[in-house]
Amino acid sequence: MRVKEVAALSGVSVRTLHHYDEIGLLKPAVTTEAGYRIYSDGNLSELQQILYYRAIGFSLKQIKEILRNPSFNRLEALESQRQMLHRKRTQLDDMIKTIERTIKEGKGEVTMSHEERFKGFDFSGNPYEQEAKDRWGEEIVDETTKKMNQFGSENQEKMNEIYRRLAEVRHLPADSEEAQATIGEWYQFLNTIGTYSLDAFAGLGEMYMADERFKTNIDQFGQGLACFMRDAMKEFTQTKN
Amino acid sequence: MRVKEVAALSGVSVRTLHHYDEIGLLKPAVTTEAGYRIYSDGNLSELQQILYYRAIGFSLKQIKEILRNPSFNRLEALESQRQMLHRKRTQLDDMIKTIERTIKEGKGEVTMSHEERFKGFDFSGNPYEQEAKDRWGEEIVDETTKKMNQFGSENQEKMNEIYRRLAEVRHLPADSEEAQATIGEWYQFLNTIGTYSLDAFAGLGEMYMADERFKTNIDQFGQGLACFMRDAMKEFTQTKN
DNA sequence: TGTAAGGCCTGACGTAACGTAAGAGTCAAC
DNA sequence: GTTGACTCTTACGTTACGTCAGGCCTTACA
Known part of the structure; x- marks a missing residue:
């Protein structure tokens, strides 16, 4: 199946497929000698998955990372996507409720607070981070926190030293x-206090990044450190995989 | 109310408000001597309307045009937006159904055609054009077509001549x-055959642009002519208003 | 009144995800 | 063989901000 047919089927443009x-x-699946792209049925399934992540709000970079993860499981991903779509659906319902109330306000039937006026418009949630939260959740936060609370002063100092060193290199690429x-x-240190x-x-x-407690604690060592560490840890994992 | 407060309330960033x-x-409503932006309650209502159009899929340029139209009616707009949100919800429901079916397919419970796989993914509809269709609808198409069908050959030739002239200048800015x-x-000509x-x-x-019959007919005089005429007619209207 | 911290400004560069267009090669049907 | 539709690569442009820097403004508290 060539680009025009795939585009017509899927609703994306030929340019998008090129991109x-x-x-x-x-x-x-195949690129001919002439340079023509030939897409397989498997490619179509993959494209569907990509379009779902895209519709939910993931960046293409994030989508690529997810799909390339060796532990990627298609059925699990579909289930996760279904839940995320339901969340979008809930938000859209909120927006519809708010506009209906705004119409009533316009007719003088009700009054509205500022907060009510913008209910449904919180798009600040990052689906990638939300997915991480769903996947790793409170457990990893609590477990890590518990282990750190059991530190002797030697480990505590070691941890702070690594944070400080990381803060110093955070201007470098991750x-x-x-x-x-x-x-x-940092990975080795964590694996002396647990198994990661x-x-x-x-x-x-x-x-x-997703959990405000972590972010606040880490950024005390340097602005943007949590973000930098997140990136560096991701890079580390991808390099080792 | 200053930018931080508005941003927190509405979910948009300070940068967005600047933009x-x-x-x-x-x-x-007010910009202080120091350059501070002070937003009024009316500004908040306006922002809500903007965010709805944005969420539906309108570009900022289009939103600006709508809001600046002298015949803009807030309640009518809210009602129209409500309908558009319902359409979005229907599409989202389609997507959810498709993913549920895909999950079943993954478990071997059903099979799926290529068409079924991408049901819900048609984002090609342009909400601005759809809005125009809703607003002016079939009526204006049929009325204009009817009038043109009643042409003598003199008017027919006159119309074709204008189309040809427009096709010649379509490389210029609208x-x-x-x-x-x-x-x-063209405006004058239309007003000799009707009242616009x-x-x-x-x-x-x-x-x-929204009606394929019009587009196909007009583009016979030159590729992209319908698009050019749409732009020029919009510009003409805005200049005269 | 002075100070300090948080808030705000403008200017400006960068980004993501394509859309558009040009020029040229390829394919399939007649 | 021809023609029209399809496809390619290259490359520039667009939209809607995000990010950052340097400096001014406001507010609360001592």
Whole structure:
């Protein structure tokens, strides 16, 4: 199946298919000698999954990361996407309720507070972070916190030292040698106080941004440190996988 | 109310409020000597309306045009937006149904055609054009068509001549003198065969893009002519208003 | 009154995800 | 072989902000 047919079927443009090929998001099964892209049935399933993530609000980069994760499980992902769509549906319901109330307000039937006026308009939630929260959840936060609370002063100092070193390199790219070396030490340190798979390590990194407690604590060592660590941990995981 | 408070209330960023001020979409009621933006209650109502159009899929430019139209009626707009949100919800429901069916497919419970796989993913509808269709609808199409069917050959030739002239200038900007002069003739011509207000004229221009029959007919005189005429008619209307 | 912290401004560069267009090669039907 | 539709690559442009820097403004408290 060539680009025009796929475009007509799926609702995306030919340009979009080119773009997704270029960025490595959706590679066609076959590319002919003439350069024509031939898409398989598997490609169509993949495209469907991509379009769902896109519709939910994931960036293409994030989508690519999810699909390339060795532990990616299609059925699990579909279930997760279904839940996320329901959340969108709930938000849309809120918006409809708010506009209906606004229409009533306009007719003088009700009054509205400022808060009511914008109910349904909170788009600040980042679905990628929300997904991490759903997946790793409170458990990893509590478990890590509990372990850290059991620290002796030697580990506490060690932890703070790594934070400080990370804060110092946070102006570097997250994939630089220095950043990766230091984040490697963080990974090892965490595995002296617990057992973290690479996936869990990356998940924890996402929680640094998704969970306000983590973020606030870490950013005390330097502005944007939580964000930097999240990126470096993700990079570390992808390099080791 | 200053930017931080408005941002927290509405869910948009401070940068967004700056941007909307810059482009003239949402001007604060007061700007202090220090340059501080002070938003009024009326500004909040306006922002709500903007955010609804944005959520539905209108570009900021389109939103600005709608809000600035002298015949803009707030209650009517809210009702129209409510309907558009219902359409979005229907589409979201389709997507949810499709993903549920995909999950079943993944478990081997059902099979799926290619068409079924992408049901719900048709985002090609342009809400602005759809709005024009809703507003001016079949009526204006049929009325204009009927009138043109009653032409003598003199009017028919006159109409074709204007189309040809427009096709010749379509490479120019829609707001250029030449384009506007020719589109002015089109406006006059239409008003010899019927009565078109400026709003209706602009609405007809939108229908040239929204209704496939119009588009196909007009584009026979030159590729992209319908699009050009739509733009020029809109510009003509805004200049005269 | 002075101070400090938080808030706000403008200017400006960068980003993501394509849309559009041009020029040229490929494919399929007649 | 021809023609029209399809496809390619290249490359520039668009929209709607996000991010950041440097500096001014406001408010609460000592």
